[in-house]
Amino acid sequence: xxxxxxxxxxxxxxxxxxxxxxxxxxxxxxxxxxxxxxxxxxxxxxxxxxxxxxxxxxxxxxxxxxxxxxxxxxxxxxxxxxxxxxxxxxxxxxxxxxxxxxxxxxxxxxxxxxxxxxxxxxxxxxxxxxxxxxxxxxxxxxx
Amino acid sequence: xxxxxxxxxxxxxxxxxxxxxxxxxxxxxxxxxxxxxxxxxxxxxxxxxxxxxxxxxxxxxxxxxxxxxxxxxxxxxxxxxxxxxxxxxxxxxxxxxxxxxxxxxxxxxxxxxxxxxxxxxxxxxxxxxxxxxxxxxxxxxxxxxxxxxxxxxxxxxxxxxxxxxxxxxxxxxxxxxxxxxxxxxxxxxxxxxxxxxxxxxxxxxxxxxxxxxxxxxxxxxxxxxxxxxxxxxxxxxxxxxxxxxxxxxxxxxxxxxxxxxxxxxxxxxxxxxxxxxxxxxxxxxxxxxxxxxxxxxxxxxxxxxxxxxxxxxxxxxxxxxxxxxxxxxxxxxxxxxxxxxxxxxxxxxxxxxxxxxxxxxxxxxxxxxxxxxxxxxxxxxxxxxxxxxxxxxxxxxxxxxxxxxxxxxxxxxxxxxxxxxxxxxxxxxxxxxxx
Ligand SMILES: [Zn+2]
Numbered sequence: 001x002x003x004x005x006x007x008x009x010x011x012x013x014x015x016x017x018x019x020x021x022x023x024x025x026x027x028x029x030x031x032x033x034x035x036x037x038x039x040x041x042x043x044x045x046x047x048x049x050x051x052x053x054x055x056x057x058x059x060x061x062x063x064x065x066x067x068x069x070x071x072x073x074x075x076x077x078x079x080x081x082x083x084x085x086x087x088x089x090x091x092x093x094x095x096x097x098x099x100x101x102x103x104x105x106x107x108x109x110x111x112x113x114x115x116x117x118x119x120x121x122x123x124x125x126x127x128x129x130x131x132x133x134x135x136x137x138x139x140x141x142x143x
Numbered sequence: 144x145x146x147x148x149x150x151x152x153x154x155x156x157x158x159x160x161x162x163x164x165x166x167x168x169x170x171x172x173x174x175x176x177x178x179x180x181x182x183x184x185x186x187x188x189x190x191x192x193x194x195x196x197x198x199x200x201x202x203x204x205x206x207x208x209x210x211x212x213x214x215x216x217x218x219x220x221x222x223x224x225x226x227x228x229x230x231x232x233x234x235x236x237x238x239x240x241x242x243x244x245x246x247x248x249x250x251x252x253x254x255x256x257x258x259x260x261x262x263x264x265x266x267x268x269x270x271x272x273x274x275x276x277x278x279x280x281x282x283x284x285x286x287x288x289x290x291x292x293x294x295x296x297x298x299x300x301x302x303x304x305x306x307x308x309x310x311x312x313x314x315x316x317x318x319x320x321x322x323x324x325x326x327x328x329x330x331x332x333x334x335x336x337x338x339x340x341x342x343x344x345x346x347x348x349x350x351x352x353x354x355x356x357x358x359x360x361x362x363x364x365x366x367x368x369x370x371x372x373x374x375x376x377x378x379x380x381x382x383x384x385x386x387x388x389x390x391x392x393x394x395x396x397x398x399x400x401x402x403x404x405x406x407x408x409x410x411x412x413x414x415x416x417x418x419x420x421x422x423x424x425x426x427x428x429x430x431x432x433x434x435x436x437x438x439x440x441x442x443x444x445x446x447x448x449x450x451x452x453x454x455x456x457x458x459x460x461x462x463x464x465x466x467x468x469x470x471x472x473x474x475x476x477x478x479x480x481x482x483x484x485x486x487x488x489x490x491x492x493x494x495x496x497x498x499x500x501x502x503x504x505x506x507x508x509x510x511x512x513x514x515x516x517x518x519x520x521x522x523x524x525x526x527x528x529x530x531x532x533x534x535x536x537x538x539x540x541x542x543x544x545x546x547x548x549x550x551x552x553x554x555x556x557x558x559x560x561x562x563x564x565x566x567x568x569x570x571x572x573x574x575x576x577x578x
Contacts, residue, residue, distance in 0.1 A: 065522055
């Protein structure tokens with residue numbers, strides 16, 4: 001059970017982030033989570049949006065290099081140690097995390113969501129099986 | 144210790160020179176016809192035989208040779224002597240197809256050395272001089288060319304090759320070098336390093352420099368002359384025509400005298416191939432009339448240039464060529480190395496099925512060429528991690544280095560970010576203002 005993440009290549013120059021987010025806004029796309037990884041010359045903007053297909057079309061139209069990756073969106077209890085327990089579980093199952101970032105998907109129920117890409121998403125999914133809830137694309141779209 | 148290396152030739156009257164060229168041309172055309180089937184086929188295709196070439200006035204009847212012919216005939220197709228008679232090979236950098244490989248008999252090496260001896264003499268050199276050759280030695284013609292001329296003149300020769308600049312300056316100072324031979328950008332760099340080392344031109348015995356193998360400006364000349372306390376002389380040549388020494392500058396510094404007894408120069412219209420009168424801007428074409436092993440007839444240099452005839456204030460009558468004012472193809476000379484945009488394209492094609500858009504940015508900082516290649520990232524090249532993008536940049540950089548022979552800074556840019564005019568991306572931005 002994974003969700004689609006958009007990764008956008010962005011040169012480090014003024015106005016780039018504002019352009020991309022504006023492009024999504026005018027297409028009625030809601031950003032649910034976001035992270036930026038950057039170097040001296042360029043960055044990768046990673047986004048979880050409500051409608052990934054529509055967002056990809058809009059970004060391509062706007063001349064962005066965009067790629068779609070499957071990532072896991074796991075729900076963790078919003079309390080001290082919530083994240084640590086999930087990480088311990090991955091470690092115990094020999095899964096390494098490529099990157100992760102938090103999402104602002106849900107403010108209700110005292111729950112937080114974490115976006116995660118593992119060296120093997122499949123193994124990570126198995127590890128979380130029955131212990132954590134993984135968000136599906138449909139659930140994401142409905143939120 | 145004269146002013147000229149070969150006064151008879153260098154100051155020969157125009158009629159006598161034409162007669163000498165005619166005689167040599169007729170002989171050379173016969174030699175090529177007999178020994179180079181590739182060129183013979185070109186002549187036959189044009190309906191020309193050696194009997195049609197009775198003198199220099201018939202030169203225009205001969206077919207042209209171009210870089211494409213060199214590629215088609217690689218490596219031995221234009222060789223006019225058995226390999227057992229050849230003693231030397233030189234080559235330009237670049238991959239097969241772009242690389243020029245030239246062959247020399249001992250006779251050819253001697254003639255070439257004679258050409259560079261004239262250049263050294265014109266720069267005030269004699270057997271009393273110490274000549275520091277800081278051109279690269281090896282396949283590149285710069286080192287061997289000036290080294291040979293220096294030996295011929297009888298100068299004490301310092302075969303330093305390029306690099307290790309502080310040591311160059313130390314040798315220069317300790318051993319009293321009087322003439323420096325290298326690329327103009329390296330000369331400028333040596334000048335800066337002299338200053339950085341807390342030395343001044345007065346610490347050196349240098350009086351002259353012979354600089355070539357890349358385009359340089361009058362401003363650069365003045366800068367080099369000041370920083371090293373010398374008079375700076377230009378020299379011209381191509382590997383195809385043996386190397387540096389095809390033409391050399393005299394003390395008047397108003398163009399380079401072409402060694403006409405070895406090379407007949409023509410200016411043509413690059414589009415029609417029609418020969419243009421002296422004083423008209425056009426593409427420079429050389430016919431080698433004395434070389435044995437690799438005698439190119441009517442070779443198109445792609446350099447845009449002007450020829451001036453008449454007796455020079457230095458006394459020489461050899462025709463003068465202006466500094467090349469550009470190219471009739473898209474070749475760039477970056478840090479002395481020939482670079483074609485098509486080479487860059489071929490590297491990028493291997494990375495991605497669809498050739499990504501790219502742009503070459505060439506500039507000059509501190510007298511050294513800067514070279515950046517911007518590549519528009521395509522979605523198939525792009526993956527989600529920083530690591531993989533940096534890996535891609537590194538890979539492109541390595542491939543460019545191995546294909547071009549020089550290092551380029553690779554910068555990945557966003558799709559469609561390279562400006563296009565009339566749908567076509569502008570491939571080259573060269574801010575060096577060398578013309
Ligand atoms: Zn002169």
